[in-house]
Amino acid sequence: MDAVISGLVLGGLFTLVGQSIVLTFVTTRTINFASGEFLAVAAFIGLGLGSWTWLPGPGKIVIAVLAVGVLGALTYRFLVVPFSHGEHDTRWLLSTVGLSYVLVNLLTNAYGANPQRLGFGRISEPKTLLGANINAQALLITVLAIIVTLVLVAGSKWTSSGLLMRAVAEDAETASLMGVSPRRVGAYAYAGASALAGLAGVLWAAEVGVSSHLGLPILVSAFAVAVIGGLTSFWGPLVGGAIYAVVVQIASYEIGSLWGSIIGLLLVIGVLVVRPEGLLGRRMEAKL
Amino acid sequence: MNALIHRLRTQARAAEARTDLVVAIVALALAALVVPTALRGEGPTLANLQIVGYFGAIAIAAMGLNLLVGYVRLVSLGQGAFFAVGAYASAWLLVDGDLSPLLAILVALVAAGAIGAVLAVCSMRLRGPAFAMITLVVAILVEQILVEWRPLGRLSGYPNALDHGSGLIDPVEIFGLTLEPPLFAGTAVTVVIAIVFVAAIVFLGYRNAVGSAWGRSLRAIGTSEHLAAHLGVNVFSRKVVVMAVASVYGALGGVFYAQVMAHLQPETFDIFLSITIVLAVILGGGGTVVGPVIGAAVIVILQQTNVLVPVVDAQRSISDSWYLSTPGLIGLLLVLTLAFLPHGIVGSLVRLTHRGTEEPSEVETGADDGSELARSSDAVADAVLSVPTDGGGENLLEVRGAVRRFGGLTAVGGVDLTVRRGTVHALIGPNGAGKTTLANLVTGVYAVNEGELVLEGQRIDRWPTHRIVRGGVARTFQTPLIFAEESVEENVLAGFLDTGTMPFWRAWLKLPGQYRRNAEMRERAEQLLELVGLAGHGHLEAGNLSYGKQRALEIARALASGPKLLILDEPAAGLNTSETSVLGELLIRLRDRGLSLILVEHHMDLVTQVSDEVTCMNTGVVLAHGSTAEVLADPAVVEAYLGVAVEEGS
Numbered sequence: 021m022d023a024v025i026s027g028l029v030l031g032g033l034f035t036l037v038g039q040s041i042v043l044t045f046v047t048t049r050t051i052n053f054a055s056g057e058f059l060a061v062a063a064f065i066g067l068g069l070g071s072w073t074w075l076p077g078p079g080k081i082v083i084a085v086l087a088v089g090v091l092g093a094l095t096y097r098f099l100v101v102p103f104s105h106g107e108h109d110t111r112w113l114l115s116t117v118g119l120s121y122v123l124v125n126l127l128t129n130a131y132g133a134n135p136q137r138l139g140f141g142r143i144s145e146p147k148t149l150l151g152a153n154i155n156a157q158a159l160l161i162t163v164l165a166i167i168v169t170l171v172l173v174a175g176s177k178w179t180s181s182g183l184l185m186r187a188v189a190e191d192a193e194t195a196s197l198m199g200v201s202p203r204r205v206g207a208y209a210y211a212g213a214s215a216l217a218g219l220a221g222v223l224w225a226a227e228v229g230v231s232s233h234l235g236l237p238i239l240v241s242a243f244a245v246a247v248i249g250g251l252t253s254f255w256g257p258l259v260g261g262a263i264y265a266v267v268v269q270i271a272s273y274e275i276g277s278l279w280g281s282i283i284g285l286l287l288v289i290g291v292l293v294v295r296p297e298g299l300l301g302r303r304m305e306a307k308l
Numbered sequence: 309m310n311a312l313i314h315r316l317r318t319q320a321r322a323a324e325a326r327t328d329l330v331v332a333i334v335a336l337a338l339a340a341l342v343v344p345t346a347l348r349g350e351g352p353t354l355a356n357l358q359i360v361g362y363f364g365a366i367a368i369a370a371m372g373l374n375l376l377v378g379y380v381r382l383v384s385l386g387q388g389a390f391f392a393v394g395a396y397a398s399a400w401l402l403v404d405g406d407l408s409p410l411l412a413i414l415v416a417l418v419a420a421g422a423i424g425a426v427l428a429v430c431s432m433r434l435r436g437p438a439f440a441m442i443t444l445v446v447a448i449l450v451e452q453i454l455v456e457w458r459p460l461g462r463l464s465g466y467p468n469a470l471d472h473g474s475g476l477i478d479p480v481e482i483f484g485l486t487l488e489p490p491l492f493a494g495t496a497v498t499v500v501i502a503i504v505f506v507a508a509i510v511f512l513g514y515r516n517a518v519g520s521a522w523g524r525s526l527r528a529i530g531t532s533e534h535l536a537a538h539l540g541v542n543v544f545s546r547k548v549v550v551m552a553v554a555s556v557y558g559a560l561g562g563v564f565y566a567q568v569m570a571h572l573q574p575e576t577f578d579i580f581l582s583i584t585i586v587l588a589v590i591l592g593g594g595g596t597v598v599g600p601v602i603g604a605a606v607i608v609i610l611q612q613t614n615v616l617v618p619v620v621d622a623q624r625s626i627s628d629s630w631y632l633s634t635p636g637l638i639g640l641l642l643v644l645t646l647a648f649l650p651h652g653i654v655g656s657l658v659r660l661t662h663r664g665t666e667e668p669s670e671v672e673t674g675a676d677d678g679s680e681l682a683r684s685s686d687a688v689a690d691a692v693l694s695v696p697t698d699g700g701g702e703n704l705l706e707v708r709g710a711v712r713r714f715g716g717l718t719a720v721g722g723v724d725l726t727v728r729r730g731t732v733h734a735l736i737g738p739n740g741a742g743k744t745t746l747a748n749l750v751t752g753v754y755a756v757n758e759g760e761l762v763l764e765g766q767r768i769d770r771w772p773t774h775r776i777v778r779g780g781v782a783r784t785f786q787t788p789l790i791f792a793e794e795s796v797e798e799n800v801l802a803g804f805l806d807t808g809t810m811p812f813w814r815a816w817l818k819l820p821g822q823y824r825r826n827a828e829m830r831e832r833a834e835q836l837l838e839l840v841g842l843a844g845h846g847h848l849e850a851g852n853l854s855y856g857k858q859r860a861l862e863i864a865r866a867l868a869s870g871p872k873l874l875i876l877d878e879p880a881a882g883l884n885t886s887e888t889s890v891l892g893e894l895l896i897r898l899r900d901r902g903l904s905l906i907l908v909e910h911h912m913d914l915v916t917q918v919s920d921e922v923t924c925m926n927t928g929v930v931l932a933h934g935s936t937a938e939v940l941a942d943p944a945v946v947e948a949y950l951g952v953a954v955e956e957g958s
Binding site: 292 | 383385429430431433434438441442444446448456530531579586629630631632635636639641646647650
């Protein structure tokens with residue numbers, strides 16, 4: 021039971037980053053493989069703001085998140101748009117991978133590899149939920165992840181920007197003929213997605229410390245979560261995050277952390293065999 | 309005439325054999341360059357020999373990855389994981405398993421191939437970035453296993469002094485030869501000699517494979533899986549095989565790495581290794597034969613020597629904390645390569661030299677006389693076409709009560725259609741009538757919901773596309789699907805059934821009989837091009853052809869498989885009047901030589917010119933069927949096309 025609850029709570033972190041992946045995928049059919057490093061960048065920005073003692077913690081978080089949002093829009097403009105001409109062009113994938121190496125390397129050279137204390141944005145008192153001791157910071161992230169999921173689901177269905185987003189995803193060319201700029205929509209999606217990654221980064225770094233290698237393990241889990249849930253549905257990361265994290269946590273408790281990871285991968289593969297489009301994803305028929 | 313053909317064929321065969329021989333000699337000679345230094349094994353050269361061994365390992369892994377990234381166009385971020393599996397599995401089987409060296413290596417390679425195949429079976433239905441994501445997850449997991457699993461020594465590496473009494477893998481002995489790593493001055497570094505020669509040999513095999521019909525199928529899958537299936541390729545099993553082959557190449561690189569270093573540290577096999585191999589492919593040139601080797605050489609020099617030191621120092625003179633060291637510079641190089649050298653070093657060089665030799669006149673203007681399709685002759689048709697007319701009754705294809713629904717929409721609702729041998733059956737009807745869907749049912753793109761399809765007395769309605777194609781059905785597409793960046797000749801060659809049927813091992817070995825078959829295919833391709841009016845176009849890039857010529861090229865490619873039934877989906881769309889009439893003559897020639905055709909078409913001139921029988925469809929059902937004159941005169945057909953006639957004066 022402890023494992024189930026702590027898994028559900030941990031799943032929120034993967035959900036939040038998973039939403040960042042789904043958000044760019046549904047609008048632009050691309051994914052930022054440097055998302056993991058955006059977590060670290062946000063955390064380091066937060067660290068740099070530590071000396072601004074006049075600014076309360078939430079203010080620092082907002083600045084860090086916005087800055088990473090801008091970084092995301094720039095990434096889209098300079099590393100994704102020029103590298104995605106048509107469905108066969110997957111250079112964007114490698115260009116964002118390249119960016120992730122540049123960022124990790126810069127941060128490691130500048131700050132060293134050891135984690136540093138962020139010093140704000142952390143809920144310190146432990147909480148109990150349904151009789152289980154849980155990490156309050158992870159719970160905070162999970163609550164945020166659920167809110168973000170609901171906002172994205174509702175927003176994509178009922179707001180005009182959600183409509184634009186879906187239109188661009190469906191057929192960017194037709195959308196552009198209707199006077200929608202797919203690039204602008206894509207840039208906003210990247211900014212929003214990166215802000216989500218940044219938010220996850222600052223909040224998680226408050227718990228585990230700021231380091232240049234903060235992001236990769238979380239990104240990998242978020243990938244697993246997004247694939248399980250389906251890359252085309254905002255419900256996907258929430259459901260996928262819960263299932264994945266619970267399974268991994270139970271396996272880790274029972275057999276050991278390595279087996280937790282192995283079983284997590286097997287879960288991903290199992291879902292792919294049964295439903296390649298993910299549990300909640302929509303099957304995309306190829307046009308002939 | 310026959311003597312001449314024979315001589316030309318022998319010449320072509322000899323030319324191909326000569327090229328292969330020269331490449332083999334060059335590859336082996338390059339390998340041999342290392343031998344004198346390695347045999348002396350002098351202290352100061354050991355570091356360089358280690359780099360050469362490392363280069364061999366990375367180059368082999370990159371060749372394997374090129375099959376995926378360059379040819380099938382699947383981006384894998386997991387090649388480093390297979391490299392790690394090869395390295396650790398072979399080392400573990402040698403040290404802890406006490407297996408004989410050859411057996412240990414073989415088991416490691418088979419294990420990696422099996423993991424690759426299983427991963428492929430699970431993930432090959434994925435489109436888009438999901439494959440890259442999964443391979444990344446696998447790579448991270450493998451790294452985690454290396455770091456955390458006790459028997460592999462964790463961070464003390466493998467082997468380590470604590471568990472094995474020594475931190476080094478003992479040199480292995482294969483065929484009486486001890487393979488010494490570059491560690492001890494004065495000892496001949498035999499392992500590097502073995503590596504460079506094996507690397508040369510697996511390079512030659514890989515070159516054979518990508519240049520063969522098997523390799524063509526990979527490009528076809530990379531361009532369009534739909535098209536590949538219509539060339540008779542079992543896309544699923546071919547992708548599984550290519551993933552297994554790529555994994556084995558990756559693992560072989562790892563085996564060599566283990567032998568060169570004689571000790572393994574888990575942090576060597578992090579995700580950065582996978583990215584390094586990807587960069588080797590992209591920088592050298594994905595989809596080119598030697599690209600990965602060149603790319604590997606550049607990357608290894610950048611990583612393992614100190615050429616990047618001045619770059620780092622220059623940055624540090626500006627800022628001592630914000631600078632890029634090797635991994636960051638490699639990441640930057642990856643981005644710069646994608647931006648400025650998307651075809652890689654080799655791909656760009658090939659493009660440069662091509663631009664020099666091609667006449668600029670091939671920029672098509674469409675309708676001018678020079679670019680018209682040439683009329684071919686009966687003689688050419690006689691030479692090329694031989695449709696087997698072996699029994700099986702008068703009807704080649706029977707469609708009985710075919711139904712296909714898409715959700716609530718019934719695209720084809722109970723259609724009967726019979727194609728008699730050696731006839732042209734035209735399928736007409738307004739847009740959205742279900743004609744192309746019917747064609748897709750015949751070639752197995754969709755399964756029928758109800759009804760049956762019978763080809764030569766055999767039920768084919770549950771057959772996959774590639775099996776139907778091998779059974780004698782070929783087709784062209786509504787919008788031409790060609791390999792735009794390949795030559796016209798390569799496009800036709802892809803049409804031969806060899807593309808789907810050639811097994812990997814045969815392609816890799818390239819047995820002597822293959823040269824005869826290749827010459828035969830090239831000659832037939834030439835004839836087919838002449839037949840469809842594209843004589844002399846063989847060397848041109850297919851994407852530069854005019855629309856009409858691309859359609860003709862598709863027909864030539866379809867004919868290459870030696871079909872009994874040819875389905876043409878609107879072949880005259882976009883053709884001018886004279887091109888249409890040339891096309892009509894061609895279709896009649898094909899029919900007169902025993903080929904049966906289904907012609908989906910709107911051009912009534914063409915339909916009238918060539919059809920023996922016409923079926924008109926509307927909203928998924930047959931509206932009229934009969935001789936051309938009957939159907940075209942049918943008021944219901946006229947109504948479907950033109951709407952209800954309005955009485956004058958009413």
